Amino acid sequence: MSDRVHFIPVGFDFDRLIRPISKGEMEADRVVLLTHKGEPDDDPTDRAAQLAKNMTGKLERTFELIDIEVEIEAVNLEEMYEYETLYPKAHDYILEEIKKGNEVYVNISSMPRTVSFAFATAADSLIAEKQEEFEDIRDHVHTYYVAPKEYLVLEMLDVLEDAAEAFDELKEYEDLRVHQHYEAITDILDRVDESGVTEGAREDLDGDGHMFVEFPSSPGSNVKEFEEHVLRFLKGKGTFESTSELAEALAEENGEEYGESFRSRVQYNVSNLDTKGYVTRRDSGNRHETELSTMGRMWVETH
DSSP: OOOEEEEEEOSSOSHHHHHHHHTTSSOOSEEEEEEEESOOOSSHHHHHHHHHHHHHHHHHHHHHHTTOEEEEEEEEGGGTTOHHHHHHHHHHHHHHHHHTTOEEEEEOSSSOHHHHHHHHHHHHHHHHHSTTTSTTGGGTEEEEOOOOSOOHHHHHHHHHHHHHHHHHHHGGGOOHHHHHHHHHHHHHHHHHHHHTTSOSOOSSTTSSSOSOOOOOOOOSSOOOHHHHHHHHHHTTOOOBSSHHHHHHHHHHHHTOOOSHHHHHHHHHHHHHHHHHTSEEEEEETTEEEEEEOHHHHHHHHHO
């Protein structure tokens, strides 16, 4: 008998990660809680990790109380935003469950978004590429989102505004503690009013100096034999300045004679891979620069 397995990245939420199951709207035999690895320190980032750790512990205990098996898979804090590291792991986790005949659910309600989206993209990719191998895969792999009933940060703002008003009235008593609390509360309220519930943007998020992590679209269809050979050849080789350069290098590696026929074959297959999203081609004069796309790199890592 197959299991119904939920992969649940754990951020700062509790209800959104358990209620659809605990209230009986969704069935589950086993849940896999995806959380950070390591002990948090005292800086703001690690304080967030501590909150996530607390949520993981509470979820684990509560799922066990309702007789659902719990597994915990840990991700290093420094890998939380390395999408090309997260995606292959997600791909392998989900594929392993599919091969066992299990039904897979991915909850993308919580943070960090990179983990949630890595699992969502992996699920979508497997549906696209494994339909011939698993005919009913679309009925066995699901991605879902649960919206919050309330945002507690909004209620917290109301409480802080009331506290600021109360401290303002108490300032006349010359108690330094009142002044300190008043300044701290009004400062955070001003910052929220200015920036919203988050502030700033983390730099060098992907290790290449960027503030963003791009989520690649799912590939268009399965990879054919020669296309696979091209993808594996491109791995780690950077950008080829032209189709001719790529074809010539590929012919040399294959021990084949380079000519117009082989070049045309490479051009046709690379064009197909571009359409499917596995390679990136850029016009450079009358040439096409070619390299693996993010999805192409992740495909090579997972196949």
